[in-house]
Amino acid sequence: MIFVEARSETHWYHEWVAVFVALSLTVVTASILLAAMGLEPVSSLQRILIRPLNSVYGVSELIAKATPLITIGVALALGFRAGVWNIGAEGQLVMGGLCGGAVALAFWGVDGFWVMPLVLLGGSLGGLLWGAIPAFLKVRFNANEILVSLMLTYVAILLLSVMVHGPLRDPDGFNFPESRLLHEAATLPKLFSAGRGHLGFIFAIFFALLGTWMVKRWHLGFEMRVTGLSLSAAKFAGYSRDRTVWTALLIGGGVSGFAGVVEVTGNIGQLVPNISPSYGFTAIIVAFLARLHPMAVIPAGLLVALSYLAGEAAQLSLGIPAASTQVFQGLLLFFLLGTSLLVNYRVRFGRVT
Amino acid sequence: MTDSVANKKRLSASSKRCIGVRGLTKYFGDFAANSAVDLSVDEGEIHALLGENGAGKSTLVKMMYGILKPDSGDMDLSSEPYSPDSPSHAKRAGVGMVFQHFAVFDALTVLENIALGLEGKFPGAELAAEISELCERYRLHVELDRRVHDLGAGERQRVEIIRALMQDPRLLILDEPTSVLTPQETEQLFATLGRLSDEGRSIIYISHKLDEVRALCDRATLMRAGRIIDVVDPRQESTRSLGEKMIGERLKETKRGKIKKSSNGKARLTVRVGEVYPESSRSVALRDLYLSVAPGSILGISGVSGNGQDRLFDVLSGEITLPNPDSIMLDDLPIGHMGVEQRRALGMLGAPENRLGHAAVPDLTLWENIILTARHTRGILTNKHLISGPAARRFADEVIQTFDVRTSSVNAKASSLSGGNLQKFLIGRELLGRPKVFIVSNPTWGVDAKAQLFIHKMLIQMADAGASIVLISQDIDELLSISDRICAVCHGRLSRTYPTVETTPDYLGALMLGQEVDS
Secondary structure, X not given: OEEEEEOOOOOHHHHHHHHHHHHHHHHHHHHHHHHHOOOOHHHHXXXXXXXXXXXXXXXXXXXXXXXXXXXXXXXXXXXXXOOOOOOOHHHHHHHHHHHHHHHHHHOOOOOOOOHHHHHHHHHHHHHHHHHHHHHHHHHHHOOOHHHHHHHHHHHHHHHHHHHHHOOOOOOOOOOOOOOOOOOHHHOOOEOOXXXXXXOHHHHHHHHHXXXXXXXXXXXXXXXXXXXXXXXXXXXXXXXXXXXXXXXXXXXXXXXXXXXXXXXXXXXXXXXXXXXXXXXXXXXXXXXXXXXXXXXXXXXXXXXXXXXXXXHHHHHHXXXXXXXXXXXXXXXXXXXXXXXXXXXXXXXXXXXXX | OOHHHHOOOOOOOOXXXXXXXXXXXXXXXXXXXXXXXXXXXXXXXXEEEXXXXXXXXHHHHHHHOOOOOOOEEXXXXXXXXXXXXXXXXXXXXXXXXXXXXXXXXXXXXXXXXXXXXXXXXXXXXXXXXXXXXXXXXXXXXXXXXXXXXXXXXXXXXXXXXXXXXXXXXXXXXXXXXXXXXXXXXXXXXXXXXXXXXXXXXXXEEEEOOHHHHHHHOOEEEEXXXXXXXXXXXXHHOOHHXXXXXXXXXXXXXXXXXXXXXXXXXXXXXXXXXXXXXXXXXXXXXXXXXXXXEOOOOEEEEEOOOOOOHHHHHHHHHOOOOOOOHHHEEEOOEEOXXXXXXXXHHOOEEEEOOOOEOOOEOOOOEHHHHHHHHHOOOOOOEEOOOEEOHHHHHHHHHHHHHHOOOOOOOOOOEHHHOOHHHXXXXXXXXXXXXXXXXXXXXXXXXXXXXXXXXXXHHHXXXXXXXXXXXXXXXXXXXXXXXXXXXXXXXXXXXXXXXXXXXXXXXXXXXXXXXXXXXXX
């Protein structure tokens, strides 16, 4: 007989064991699938998972993709712990990119060490404002933040589109819906000689550290967690739900906005109608992969970024369809969520005694 | 309770056996909920199952009613082998059960609820006539076309009993039937059970109220840790000796000693509120809240559950604030407008009824749960914003050591503790904060006798240290044994307050039903 029993205490390493098991199962299942397609599994996996990282360029590309995922993932993990379901990080990212980009264009051609911080601040405030709308509506009218933040995403994307087709369009750009290229002082430095990895990655690591500290030591972080777990216990403790809603959405909005402006200034270098391949939505997956631990968001973000690279590599070097990326991502998610059972429960083999 | 029932002559000892149980054993994982349990109940007998929470009483009757399947052992019913697969099988064999938590649908009428419990019956005039006849016979009064959500606890229970009786059972099992009843309603229930037993029907009566068992039952089987300890005639035993057998050690008296009067005899906490309006149509409006508690004294507030106790607790704890600051005074300070945190800073602490999800967060560890209410003490919160984990762990450890909380460590989740241990932890958390005023609601609800004793001692210790305690409870014995003065809440209205020494259970029952008695 196999028994599944609740653990009375959980240890930190249980989560990592679960993740390790999930990764192993994903690799095994992927090998079986590859073999079924007539490919030799070991060398194929080596081609799509290892080779993309075999060069400075590859690592740099990985980091470029992981940067927004980690930055936003940390902020969302904090909010989700509080039970505040900010689904609109994509819109907050777009607003950050738009506002930060607008600041950079306003100071176009101006040099000075203060330009870059000002651009980043502008982007963060843009996202903050976009996060403040669902927060206000939730606190004032008890409007569902999932719907409001999600809908605002489409508003933000359309607003960006209007701006790059109109006021922010490059006057010498042959009417293409694009802004001018940002100048040197408003561009984040690259980290490597090759690829698109940029300084934003260092910021992302910093956010993960800050988030970890906040969860462990900051009382407001604890307050948010209690509110998320049990509203009436939070009330008895004297914690305010409104404060939690505001904090979660302002952090989510501000940090997503920051990720947006970093994407524009570090990666794209100008404003275009589409500045994000749904990083804001993918970051939700990243946050849950990390089991809402800010520190674990780093490997989770890198892993999801790798799955994008692997998909591209599979298409190029193995000739299998791009949809295989989604199959691998799906396998990974499936096993990760499945093994999460092991965190709170243990499996015992044996007989009734 | 009533002598008429207590002294009623039962059928002679030569009567036939109704149900017999031999060597019944049931495991949950490694835990033996029942091991080799033997039980025999005669026809027409009212048989008590006595034991602490977790002694295995419910497991035993669930096996008799076909909800659980025994791992080993066998049963017979009226001399025939009996092994029910499901409750409907048990019902057909003639076993009925009334649960502790009522299984009735609020939105349906009484008639519809009864019809639902019977296979192949429709809630029409024919069934209504049948039910009316049955009600007549047992003098159970309920209006068939009323909706269940309008009914009180006693009436809901009657619906369940009628539903069980419609099956014409040979054996009726009642699981803690009086825990939600007033003394008057309890008396009515006992009269009904007496009539059933006179007809030769057997009754298994689960309770941990020893007085009731002595008044009602012919024999009592005592269980402890899944085993049968003894089978006794409860009338030959005192409440005390029964209690000792049940919990396995001597009960100590928990009566309050002499009340220490404060130097000037002035009230510590004074509440003067005419009305607190409800937030929604479902919650009860509070009226005429006039009470005062002196330092070192315990004020008991009795009442049947659902009469506004939850909101009363919230008003006192500060989870609901009042517009007029003067409506609640702590010594000479108006605090009606203050929230939980401000009141706590002034020494007003509390322990709400719902332990998991209100007093504590189930998924957090014990030391994290310390932070909820004790964060402003002992350096748990350094410079207002940072949590010191070691300080909170030390505090949790001190609570565990001081109040004998049985748990693996401070890292155990609150949800992993048993009700009694968690309550000791939660009251201990507040007690170490030296409360000036302590508001507590149903502190021993679902807690075994030993932990109950310990919790009563903690409250008395707190009062002896000079705290004013407001004890909101549904347990009349608890109120009569440890409070100094008593009042009752009914439909949100608070009665006058009387000294406990001048109160009897009957008197208190009248107050709980909203009848003001002139003293």
